[in-house]
Amino acid sequence: MARVTAFSNQKGGVGKTTTCVNMAAFLAERGKKVLVIDMDPQGNASSALGFFEHKNKNSVYDLLTGGKTAGETVRPTEKENLLLIPSSEDLAGAELELAQVMIGRERVLDEKIEEIKKDYDHVFIDCPPSLGLLTVNSLAAADGVIIPIQCEYFALEGLSQIMNTIKLVKKFLRPDIEVEGVVVTMYDGRSKLSKGVIAEIEKVFGDKVFATRIPRNIRLAEAPSYGKTVADYDPKCAGAAAYRALAAEYQEKTEK
Ligand SMILES: Nc1ncnc2c1ncn2[C@@H]1O[C@H](COP(=O)(O)OP(=O)(O)OP(=O)(O)O)[C@@H](O)[C@H]1O
Ligand SMILES: [Mg+2]
Numbered sequence: 173m174a175r176v177t178a179f180s181n182q183k184g185g186v187g188k189t190t191t192c193v194n195m196a197a198f199l200a201e202r203g204k205k206v207l208v209i210d211m212d213p214q215g216n217a218s219s220a221l222g223f224f225e226h227k228n229k230n231s232v233y234d235l236l237t238g239g240k241t242a243g244e245t246v247r248p249t250e251k252e253n254l255l256l257i258p259s260s261e262d263l264a265g266a267e268l269e270l271a272q273v274m275i276g277r278e279r280v281l282d283e284k285i286e287e288i289k290k291d292y293d294h295v296f297i298d299c300p301p302s303l304g305l306l307t308v309n310s311l312a313a314a315d316g317v318i319i320p321i322q323c324e325y326f327a328l329e330g331l332s333q334i335m336n337t338i339k340l341v342k343k344f345l346r347p348d349i350e351v352e353g354v355v356v357t358m359y360d361g362r363s364k365l366s367k368g369v370i371a372e373i374e375k376v377f378g379d380k381v382f383a384t385r386i387p388r389n390i391r392l393a394e395a396p397s398y399g400k401t402v403a404d405y406d407p408k409c410a411g412a413a414a415y416r417a418l419a420a421e422y423q424e425k426t427e428k
Contacts, residue, residue: 174207174292175426176285177352178314182337183330184301186322187357189216190392191415192298195318197401198419200253204293207246209285210259211310212300218258221249222399231260235284236309237269242288251404255292263306270305277305278345282313303337311338312345316352323359323369323385328376351380353425355418359385384418387411 179192189212196206210217210232218224234240235257245257270277285295297310311317317338321327342349354377360366374381386392389411395402402412 174289174295175316176289176295176297176314177316177318178297178299178307178310179318179320180299180307180311181319181321181331181334182301182303182307183322187320187355187386188301189220189298190396191318191320191355191357191386191418192296193217193220193396194392194401194403194411194415195419195422196254196294196296197251197403198416199294199423200251201403201416202419202423203253204423205253205255205291206294206296207255207257207288207292209257209281209295209297209310211263211281211297211306212259213261213264213306214300215259215261215263216396217298218256219399220396220401221251221254221256221258223247223249223256223258224399227260231263232257233260233263233266236263236266236280242285246288250399251401267305270309278308278312281309282346285313303333307337308341308345311341311349314346314349316350318352318355320355320357321373323356323366323373325365325369327369328372331376351377353422354381355384355386356381357386358388360388361385382418382421384414384421386414386418389414 179188196208200206230245235245247256249256299307299310387410391406391409392411395405
């Protein structure tokens with residue numbers, strides 16, 4: 173049975189998508205079968221995996237609202253062991269449509285992916301930068317949450333909101349959900365500021381903070397425009413080395 177992990181933080185641009193798709197790619201290289209579900213109407217995870225057409229038929233929108241099964245929405249990607257349920261631009265409307273559902277609207281995704289969990293080792297859900305029904309559906313389907321935090325001044329600002337949402341999901345929807353880890357992104361090892369920010373993050377999250385830090389690396393930002401993860405775009409760059417190490421650290425942690 174797949175372990176389901178949501179990549180979430182309502183703050184925009186902190187590295188959710190970059191972390192989700194690249195960890196997924198390196199776990200796939202380690203022989204794990206990984207399904208990425210793009211729950212963000214922006215569709216960044218879909219394009220990073222080669223799906224630029226945001227008018228996708230049989231997208232996650234159809235899964236949530238149109239009666240499609242998960243099996244009908246899964247696509248293979250160019251990478252072995254790595255599959256995708258793509259987003260589409262109409263996904264923004266799904267939030268409103270879900271809001272009309274009287275009973276069980278938080279659990280639609282969870283229900284829909286139940287039948288395919290046996291086919292994967294990991295299901296990674298890329299959340300949008302908001303705490304609406306798309307994120308709540310993602311969390312309600314998840315065993316764990318990975319929170320990417322950008323290493324900058326005010327990094328911790330707003331984190332109480334996502335932590336509070338996770339607490340509510342735990343109380344009402346998913347008692348066993350846990351924070352699997354915090355990933356520090358866009359880290360600059362030479363700056364004093366970065367070190368100070370890390371100390372702050374560790375004060376709050378303790379050993380939940382992954383030892384592997386993700387450096388600021390231009391190759392990570394370039395890769396999605398080629399529809400590739402950094403594992404295939406530039407496997408030797410510093411960003412690839414970091415996500416390769418993070419995938420190994422994650423696997424060690426989750427299989428303990
Ligand atoms: N370590 C890094 N080094 C350099 N650029 C990065 C790094 N991580 C992410 N980026 C770039 O920063 C931007 C934001 O990253 P990303 O899209 O992963 O964040 P996000 O949290 O998913 O954003 P959103 O909230 O919009 O979904 C992107 O342009 C991405 O390519
Ligand atoms: Mg994103």
